[in-house]
Amino acid sequence: MSVLYDRVALIGLGLIAGSMSLAMRRAGIAGEIVGTARSAETRAVAAEIGLVDRVTETAAEAVQGADLVVLAVPVGAMDAVAAEIAPNLKPGATVTDVGSVKRAVVDAVTPHIPEGVHFVPAHPLAGTEHSGPRSGFAELFDNRWCLLVPVEGADPKAVDRLRALWEAMGANVEEMDADHHDLVLAVTSHVPHLIAYTMVGVADDLRRVTDSEVIKYSAAGFRDFTRIAASDPTMWRDVFLTNRDATLDILGRFTEELFALQRAIRTGQGEMLFDYFTHTRAIRRGIIEAGQDTDAPDFGRAKKVQ
Amino acid sequence: MSVLYDRVALIGLGLIAGSMSLAMRRAGIAGEIVGTARSAETRAVAAEIGLVDRVTETAAEAVQGADLVVLAVPVGAMDAVAAEIAPNLKPGATVTDVGSVKRAVVDAVTPHIPEGVHFVPAHPLAGTEHSGPRSGFAELFDNRWCLLVPVEGADPKAVDRLRALWEAMGANVEEMDADHHDLVLAVTSHVPHLIAYTMVGVADDLRRVTDSEVIKYSAAGFRDFTRIAASDPTMWRDVFLTNRDATLDILGRFTEELFALQRAIRTGQGEMLFDYFTHTRAIRRGIIEAGQDTDAPDFGRAKKVQ
Numbered sequence A, B: 001m002s003v004l005y006d007r008v009a010l011i012g013l014g015l016i017a018g019s020m021s022l023a024m025r026r027a028g029i030a031g032e033i034v035g036t037a038r039s040a041e042t043r044a045v046a047a048e049i050g051l052v053d054r055v056t057e058t059a060a061e062a063v064q065g066a067d068l069v070v071l072a073v074p075v076g077a078m079d080a081v082a083a084e085i086a087p088n089l090k091p092g093a094t095v096t097d098v099g100s101v102k103r104a105v106v107d108a109v110t111p112h113i114p115e116g117v118h119f120v121p122a123h124p125l126a127g128t129e130h131s132g133p134r135s136g137f138a139e140l141f142d143n144r145w146c147l148l149v150p151v152e153g154a155d156p157k158a159v160d161r162l163r164a165l166w167e168a169m170g171a172n173v174e175e176m177d178a179d180h181h182d183l184v185l186a187v188t189s190h191v192p193h194l195i196a197y198t199m200v201g202v203a204d205d206l207r208r209v210t211d212s213e214v215i216k217y218s219a220a221g222f223r224d225f226t227r228i229a230a231s232d233p234t235m236w237r238d239v240f241l242t243n244r245d246a247t248l249d250i251l252g253r254f255t256e257e258l259f260a261l262q263r264a265i266r267t268g269q270g271e272m273l274f275d276y277f278t279h280t281r282a283i284r285r286g287i288i289e290a291g292q293d294t295d296a297p298d299f300g301r302a303k304k305v306q
Helices: A015-027 A040-049 A075-088 A103-112 A156-168 A178-205 A211-216 A222-228 A233-242 A244-266 A270-289 B015-027 B040-049 B075-088 B103-112 B156-168 B178-205 B211-216 B222-228 B233-242 B244-266 B270-289
Strands: A005-011 A030-036 A068-071 A094-097 A122-124 A145-148 A172-175 B005-011 B030-036 B068-071 B094-097 B122-124 B145-148 B172-175
Touching: A005 A015, A015 A030, A015 A156, A068 A075, A075 A094, A075 A103, A075 A233, A094 A103, A094 A156, A103 A178, A103 A233, A122 A156, A145 A156, A156 A172, A178 A222, A178 A233, A178 A244, A178 B178, A178 B211, A178 B222, A178 B244, A178 B270, A211 B178, A211 B270, A222 B178, A222 B222, A222 B270, A233 A244, A233 B270, A244 A270, A244 B178, A244 B244, A270 B178, A270 B211, A270 B222, A270 B233, B005 B015, B015 B030, B015 B156, B068 B075, B075 B094, B075 B103, B075 B233, B094 B103, B094 B156, B103 B178, B103 B233, B122 B156, B145 B156, B156 B172, B178 B222, B178 B233, B178 B244, B233 B244, B244 B270
Parallel strands: A005 A030, A005 A068, A068 A094, A145 A172, B005 B030, B005 B068, B068 B094, B145 B172
Antiparallel strands: A122 A145, B122 B145
16 A cells, blocks of 8 residues: 555554554555654653654654644643644644544644644544553554544545545544534443443442452453443543533433333333343344444353354 | 262253353263253254253253252242242252342242252353353353352252352352342442443434444444343343342442532543542452453454554
């Protein structure tokens, strides 16, 4: 494949940026990959393991001469980073991001983008519960979605090139507007994460059930929740603070529904529970058919099926 | 390994009973394995795939001459099954079960057990989201816990033999009293399942976010919830109806905690959220160290880590 961007600057060197660097190398679509991170330790690790071709001390330095600048920092840090790099952006360059919230990023970054530079927000729906410069891998985006959220008046050529980049890194690309993105993600990711964090917190608080028992006997269910609740705290704090309205909206619906099920349990309405659980089973089937997960019996964890 | 029970009767031929049959064969610890199920289709499939050595039409027939009888039916069916088999139980035999709730099973089954027959309730903490006679596999219990809940005055020899059986099937065995079991499982399994069912139900109800989008963009978080929410509806209806008090207790704590986090989001208390999420991360670490899950980056689903 031919080179899409002669120089790419990654601002932030965590799971997503690291995986992008490795995926871009795998595809041979970037000339030089420059990277930076706020933490000196992260920069040192990235340099040591050769995660990018060149590590710079500052974001302002990293973006010099870059054709593509990727903001891969927590959503709450986008404003400050955009302000820092703005004076150094190359005319004609594209700036993108990988934040899990889009309206807040659009609002924070757009005012800093100079005339002649293209801003194309993006969000790859991929990740693991790990973070940091050692957590990335080239296959992270394979067969995952990347949602592009072009702002009004975006240059179609800049959008197309970014789309080509994500496709070359293995992703399937779709476009969506920022507010709709934030609502969809509140349902499919943000509120589920908050609930998992909450449940793990509840377990930890219980004094009658000692910590060690909760851990020792963590079965399917809680075990999956702890995996989700091990995700990066800074990233998730920012997600909830910046996608507040959609999160609270979906949380309200969740609570309403939970109270209905709680009432069914209290009053012994077995038929209602059975119907509810039968219905949710069908949704799982849809996800497997959409190719976003496998049907292998995961609660048994990588055991061979007879 | 030597034979522990000359004849084992499995009442119910779903995921757990099927996996037990295959695990007992693997270990060579059972003479004949007899099985039955209420559904004629399940019996036919079990016979066709040779899941057990012999399939009988009724539970009463299956238990004749059996040294070990395993009640592997939904918790709500235990009472009726125990009543049906009681007259046919062999003197000196052991009856056990694999139900996810223990107080209700002890209360339902104990009155039916004849003098000279031992009842030793058990609960293997293992499963997948699949069910039915084709879902079992011999490795399901490997390195999983099986909790024995001996009733007062249980014969130590009968308990020891059942312990040996579970260990031979790959499980680690511990003893616990019924009420404590039900509370621990409410935290580690029952409430997490209810929450997952609820979240999937909420997503399905939303009209602004179409079904196909929720499915298409189901990221880590929701995708894991749908897996949990695909579990057997009959089994879970019975779990909630029979472990009602502990479930409602833990649900109350969950809601209280969720409201605190919701308030933090609404009022923008970033530090509180960050501290909470940092704390839950540590619990995950404990589970991995306890050997109950791996540290492989699961959200990336079986991708090779660099």
